[in-house]
Amino acid sequence: MPARVVNLYSARHYDTDDALYDEFTAGTGIRVNLIEGDADQLIERIRAEGRNSPADVLVTVDAGRIWRAQEAGLFQKVASPVLAARVPASYRDPEGHWFGFSMRARVIAYARDRVKPGELSTYEALADPRWRRRVLVRSSSHVYNQSLVGALIAAHGEAATEQWARGVVANFARPPQGGDTDQLKALAAGLGDVAIVNHYYYARLLNSTRADERDVAQRVGLFYPNQGRGERGVHVNISGGGVIATAPNREAAVTFLEYLASDNAQRLFARGAFEYPVVPGVPRDPTLLGLRAFKADTLSPRVYGANNARALQLMLRAGWR
Amino acid sequence: MNISDTEVSLAAGGAAVGRGSRVAGGVAGWALRLAGVVVVALLGLPIVTVLASLIAPTDGAWARLAALTLPQYVTNTVWLLLGIGAGVFIIGVGTAWLVTMHRFPGRGLCEWVLLLPLAVPAYLLAYTYADLLQFTGPVQSALRAWAGWRAGDYWFPEIRSLGGAIAVMTCVFYPYVYLLARAAFLEQSVSVLEVSRTLGVGPWQTFVRVALPLARPGIVAGLALALMEVLADFGTVKHFEVATFTTGIYLTWFGLGSPVGAAKLAAGLLMFVLAVVGLERAFRGRRRFHPTAVRAPQSGGFALVGARGVAALAACLLPPLLGFGVPGIVLLWLALRDGDPAPGATFVALAARSFGLAALAALASVVVAAAIAYGVRQARGPVTLLAARVATIGYALPGSLIAVGVLLPFGRIDNAVDAWARVTFDRSTGLLLSGTVVVLVLAYLVRFLAVSYNAVDAGLSRIRPSMDEAARTLGHGAGSTLMRVHAPMMSGSLLAAGLLVFVDTLKELPATLILRPFNFDTLAIRVYQLASDERLAQASTAALVIVAVGLAPVIILSRAMVRVRPGAGRVNGL
Secondary structure, eight states: OOOOEEEEEEOOOOTHHHHHHHHHHHHHOOEEEEEEOOHHHHHHHHHHHGGGOOOOEEEESOHHHHHHHHHTTOBOOOOOHHHHHHSOGGGBOTTSSOEEEEEEEEEEEEETTTOOGGGOOOSGGGGSGGGTTOEEOOOTTSHHHHHHHHHHHHHHOHHHHHHHHHHHHHTBSSSOOSOHHHHHHHHHTTSOSEEEEEHHHHHHHHTOSSHHHHHHHHHEEEEOOSOSTTOOOBEEEEEEEEEBTTOTTHHHHHHHHHHHTSHHHHHHHHHHTTOEESSTTOOOOHHHHHSOOOOBOOOOHHHHHHTHHHHHHHHHHTTOO | OHHHHHHHHHHHTTOOOOTTOSOOOHHHHHHHHHHHHHHHHHHHHHHHHHHHTTSSOOOHHHHHHHHHHHHHHHHHHHHHHHHHHHHHHHHHHHHHHHHHHEEOTTHHHHHHHTTGGGGSOHHHHHHHHHHHHSTTSHHHHHHHHHHTOOTTSSOOOOSSSHHHHHHHHHHHHHHHHHHHHHHHHHHSOHHHHHHHHHTTOOHHHHIIIIIHHHHHHHHHHHHHHHHHHHHHOOHHHHHTTOOOHHHHHHIIIIISOOHHHHHHHHHHHHHHHHHHHHHHHHHHHSSOOOOOSOOOOTTOSEEOOTHHHHHHHHHHHHHHIIIIIHHHHHHHHHHHHHOOOSOHHHHHHHHHHHHHHHHHHHHHHHHHHHHHHHHHHHSOSHHHHHHHHHHHHGGGSOHHHHHHHHHHHHHHHHHHHHHHHHHHHSOOOOOSSTTSHHHHHHHHHHHHHHHHHHHHHHHHHTSOHHHHHHHHHTTOOHHHHIIIIIHHHHHHHHHHHHHHHHHHHHHOOHHHHHHOOTTOOOHHHHHHHHHTTTOHHHHHHHHHHHHHHHHHHHHHHHHHHHHSOTTSOOOOOO
């Protein structure tokens, strides 16, 4: 009998994931074959490979891309009692096309010496003129911003969101450039006072082996916006995956997804990149314990995924390059 | 080599006629034609795939975005081409002129050091310079600490800008012009230049009015290569947030989910490519220049002494310092301070795979380039000429575009074969080619054939048809002529072609990323994995290994170029 394998197409690039695959193989005897790449390009590849594609599982780092893969008909339904029981309903597709395994919160970082947390409240408030020339954020071409703005469109409609985007653009401390880490470093160096970033980049700086990076984290605070009574909560994106419709190793693929929802995998999955585990009750990384408990926006990725193209056009119209 | 002298005397004897005028007959001729057809079909497929989507209807979303962003794509792309074109022309031609026609202390060193930036991928240069010069980088931080400034207190050029992109790509692409301009200058007869001087024309006037026009075909070919690299670049412009056709293609495709819109932009990009190629042909094709009998003597050149010598040395060392030295030192510093935590054995494995892949691509592209070049020479016809044109277009297309162009048709072919096998033999063949190294090497071929073809073609064009005829008269068939006359004369050009494609493949990222087989990581992939996770410092280790592996072939190339002087056979790269 040939060795059992699962063929994984993954958009995650964390070295710690290797430990995850090793543990899976040790526990199940199923070997993991891996191709890493951009989610969109992996989707193109699976489509081009057609019904003979070797792909069993596609994992992305953004729900918008998972939604796009589902739209393209790449996933099959998985009815797994294990996954249904462990992954909360808001982080998986109701029909079982895909499941989220870790969460990343898009939060507001602020310079501790120039901004008091009390001055911050919501994403919406970042368009206020009081933040003129003080806001740092990466380019609109990045999917994290597209998903956030997609969620804002769902909450306020397109016209109001465009108005908001114009306000934020007017508040830019500099034209968008670099990644989230670059925004945090610029914040610490005194260029701009607030930044929109994913929480784990901050956690990573906090845990850096280098003193200068830990110093950046020390100068910066994280604020989880939209937490007030009646507000929808902080925008949360998921990293997740599903079983490909043409998967040659369907059983192994489901086993792999179920493994990702296990306590141990959840710890490993979340630890490497300082993400939040989706399964309730799994202990968080000590760094994340230091960050506050938060209310997350339960908006389905299907909604902001579908808003993706509109969000991008809206930002470009508003001058958010 | 003596053969070269024979060529020279034959040429001097006025025996040269228009090349390729005679159509080869027999088995060899048909084999060449068949090879031409196969090559056209295989290499044209991805490009046709991209263009085919032009006919597809446009969705409204894309049309609105295009109206918004297209003017900027056009403006930025034009400025990049003009800026980098001017930059690489001045640096490439200037340094080539200095090292070929002058004597100054350190000239021997300059001759090959000038080529070193070829080993550095453009995106790595972008990463390191952004890291060095941005607001939070060491230079500006030190400046602020020293002067007590804060944000907004001072002006500093923004590296992540159009100007920054022009500067960085000029530093990394000028060697193409240098390589070809130098080869062209080496071919020029010193006596022509001396006649010019004797007639009272100053050195500057001699350069502008005599040497430059004579070297024009080589310079224009080098410019075309550099500008095609610019058009294909994604990593630099993305990192510097300069919106061009290439970034627009990505944004439309992936942000907007509109492959059709992306293909239309790609067609726009192709217009620029055709413009560059057309310009090259217009400038090169008007006159034919034949190398004359007497060439620059080994010890030739005007002596630059004192301050002028030092100035010449500085002018020749500055470009490689910026394009190789600074990024090399920054990467080394980053790697030592905060390098990749992966064990050393990982890098040995990655380097071995990158090396093998690059060697395979180099070999394949030299063979295919030679086949096309011979096809054109022996059987000049529509098929072979088309093959030659197709071969040069891929170089200006972004790697990811070519990758998808390869992915789609081969997926279709594989699935068709599978369906047929299922019906006929009740067996599934699965995917025969998709997801294998074969498809990956094919993508490299489409992408880099221009480089090897130009080199082989340049080498071949120096072998006059009269030599073929002489060989035939002496009783040698086509195969024997190839092996005993052409091959020895071509070895330098073939070597140059192979080395250049080797280095290009080593640096290639987007096509490798999309097309590679399972568990098949390379050095460039390792850089991508870490850099895309915003861990640039850790990516420096793999980056450094790329440069190190690429350095060997670049040094071989430059040493060969220096060693083999006129009259002793040439390695006229490209």
